Amino acid sequence: MKVLVPVKRVVDYNVKVRVKSDGSGVDIANVKMSMNPFDEIAIEEAVRLREKGVATEVIAVSCGVTQCQETLRTAMAIGADRAILVETADELQPLAVAKLLKALVDKEQPQLVILGKQAIDDDCNQTGQMLAALTGWGQGTFASKVEVADGKVAVTREVDGGLETVSLKLPAVVTADLRLNEPRYVTLPNIMKAKKKPMDVLKPADLGVDITPRLKTLKVSEPPKRGAGIKVPDVATLVDKLKNEAKVI
Amino acid sequence: MTALVIAEHDHGTLKPSTLNTVTAAAACGGDVHVLVAGHNAAGAAQQASQIQGVSKVLHADGAQLAEQLGETIAAQVLTVAKDYSHLLFPATAHGKNVAPRVAALLDVAQVSDISAVVSPDTFERPIYAGNAVATVQSGDAVKVITVRGTGFDAAASSGGSAAVETVDAVADSGLSSFVGSEIAKSDRPELTAAKIIVSGGRALGSSEKFDQVLTPLADKLGAALGASRAAVDAGYAPNDWQVGQTGKIVAPQLYIAAGISGAIQHLAGMKDSKVIVAINKDPEAPIFSVADYGLEADLFEAVPELVKAL
Numbered sequence: 001m002k003v004l005v006p007v008k009r010v011v012d013y014n015v016k017v018r019v020k021s022d023g024s025g026v027d028i029a030n031v032k033m034s035m036n037p038f039d040e041i042a043i044e045e046a047v048r049l050r051e052k053g054v055a056t057e058v059i060a061v062s063c064g065v066t067q068c069q070e071t072l073r074t075a076m077a078i079g080a081d082r083a084i085l086v087e088t089a090d091e092l093q094p095l096a097v098a099k100l101l102k103a104l105v106d107k108e109q110p111q112l113v114i115l116g117k118q119a120i121d122d123d124c125n126q127t128g129q130m131l132a133a134l135t136g137w138g139q140g141t142f143a144s145k146v147e148v149a150d151g152k153v154a155v156t157r158e159v160d161g162g163l164e165t166v167s168l169k170l171p172a173v174v175t176a177d178l179r180l181n182e183p184r185y186v187t188l189p190n191i192m193k194a195k196k197k198p199m200d201v202l203k204p205a206d207l208g209v210d211i212t213p214r215l216k217t218l219k220v221s222e223p224p225k226r227g228a229g230i231k232v233p234d235v236a237t238l239v240d241k242l243k244n245e246a247k248v249i
Numbered sequence: 250m251t252a253l254v255i256a257e258h259d260h261g262t263l264k265p266s267t268l269n270t271v272t273a274a275a276a277c278g279g280d281v282h283v284l285v286a287g288h289n290a291a292g293a294a295q296q297a298s299q300i301q302g303v304s305k306v307l308h309a310d311g312a313q314l315a316e317q318l319g320e321t322i323a324a325q326v327l328t329v330a331k332d333y334s335h336l337l338f339p340a341t342a343h344g345k346n347v348a349p350r351v352a353a354l355l356d357v358a359q360v361s362d363i364s365a366v367v368s369p370d371t372f373e374r375p376i377y378a379g380n381a382v383a384t385v386q387s388g389d390a391v392k393v394i395t396v397r398g399t400g401f402d403a404a405a406s407s408g409g410s411a412a413v414e415t416v417d418a419v420a421d422s423g424l425s426s427f428v429g430s431e432i433a434k435s436d437r438p439e440l441t442a443a444k445i446i447v448s449g450g451r452a453l454g455s456s457e458k459f460d461q462v463l464t465p466l467a468d469k470l471g472a473a474l475g476a477s478r479a480a481v482d483a484g485y486a487p488n489d490w491q492v493g494q495t496g497k498i499v500a501p502q503l504y505i506a507a508g509i510s511g512a513i514q515h516l517a518g519m520k521d522s523k524v525i526v527a528i529n530k531d532p533e534a535p536i537f538s539v540a541d542y543g544l545e546a547d548l549f550e551a552v553p554e555l556v557k558a559l
Contacts, residue, residue, distance in 0.1 A: 016380060017380050094349070095352065095353060095356075095358050095359075098353055120378065123361065123362065123377070123378065126352070129350045130349045130350070131353075133350040141346045157342075159489075160343070161432045161489055162431045163488075167426050168424060213358075214357065214358035215385045215386065216386045216388065217383050217385050218371065218384045219384045220376070220381050220383050223382050229525075229540055230541075234546075235554040238542055242524070246542075249503065
């Protein structure tokens with residue numbers, strides 16, 4: 001069973017982004033970029049499936065600029081067998097990415113696609129569900145546990161109020177939530193090995209996909225600032241303020 | 250121009266997030282209809298018909314809709330989608346699961362997690378964990394939207410008198426089936442709908458301490474319990490209590506953060522609360538920068554004292 005894992009290159013988790021003063025976007029020049037943390041969890045899960053003998057091959061895919069090759073090398077250092085980059089410098093929105101992935105699914109015929117539930121830059125939470133729609137497959141979103149058996153995958157999902165388990169016919173799409181696993185540390189020997197693994201580079205046009213953005217970003221602004229309040233010396237003052245000043249209790 | 254709100258419900262009753270989504274739908278400028286797709290869901294459909302500002306309720310009923318599986322619900326939405334300019338879902342686990350599937354099958358973009366409606370085709374939404382706000386315009390004929398509940402007031406749940414129209418339920422998708430669920434039963438208010446939230450961080454040290462120290466305060470205030478990602482990762486609190494960018498987005502009247510340092514991703518989930526109280530012994534904790542009232546103290550002493558003083 002082949003597993004396809006789409007990964008996105010995003011601003012690193014620890015970077016606090018700044019909004020550009022002209023309102024055209026956020027400043028990501030000279031900012032550290034990393035693999036979207038949820039996608040790292042997805043790669044880890046796919047590699048574990050291969051280590052368990054459930055999957056035979058793990059293919060990492062990224063869509064975006066040339067530098068996404070670094071993200072794909074990281075995916076291969078975690079354990080992906082090979083990689084595909086769909087290279088473009090144009091803006092990619094989730095629907096366009098889902099269409100590119102659909103074209104790759106047609107080509108590679110994986111039984112399972114695992115990807116992060118959302119990217120931490122645009123916070124969209126769309127691509128996995130859109131890919132499932134375009135392929136006509138079932139979807140197991142926000143997964144905290146994945147078990148493949150008998151042509152099906154059981155996915156335990158994090159939902160409001162607790163957990164829910166669904167069983168999906170394969171092929172299917174699974175999106176990873178935070179607690180699906182803890183990705184391994186990448187070791188130097190594995191980084192060296194990853195450099196020798198194969199990587200194909202394609203263009204969106206090679207896949208016959210129209211990636212024209214559907215949403216136009218008119219401006220990006222700072223969120224309203226919340227000013228700091230006051231420090232209170234003790235519990236009695238706190239209770240007094242909550243009762244008589246804020247009037248919330 | 251008519252907007253359709255896809256109701257979130259447990260068949261018998263509507264979930265509060267539906268009411269906030271109705272407000273967002275009304276802001277899009279046209280009529281507002283509500284779709285209730287469920288099993289024996291006449292109760293929820295009836296409630297939907299009473300929401301102020303709703304002019305029609307579509308009610309689809311069938312056993313295959315009982316578990317609200319994303320594939321089947323999306324198919325149900327698509328049967329009526331052609332009549333609408335906007336399809337709005339609450340940005341809850343359920344809405345986020347279904348909406349992109351609908352958008353892709355309509356070949357339109359989705360606008361996720363909107364916090365404001367600027368005009369019928371332009372919306373504000375937070376990006377980068379709420380560190381920036383993007384204003385986006387959709388050129389698609391149908392706008393598929395998920396709505397951040399904290400960005401919109403709840404519509405009045407009574408006063409309306411919309412007609413309830415029955416629509417045929419779609420067949421089961423055959424792609425997925427429900428196996429089971431572990432939903433915690435609790436008398437506490439739902440986290441995203443609570444007026445007061447008591448939230449704990451890693452400083453609590455263990456799940457026993459978390460319960461011992463924070464539960465009495467939550468009980469006293471009739472509050473929901475929340476947690477930081479660090480506390481959830483450490484196993485002190487269940488996953489679905491997590492407040493933050495990747496957890497729940499909340500905006501209660503009062504948010505009490507005990508032993509929470511205030512990582513960016515946590516602040517993203519609670520900074521729209523009306524009043525924030527921070528109890529932390531580290532004077533440099535970033536949580537104090539957003540707190541209306543900060544108490545620099547050991548939470549193991551301050552919280553029990555607070556329980557007594559209330």
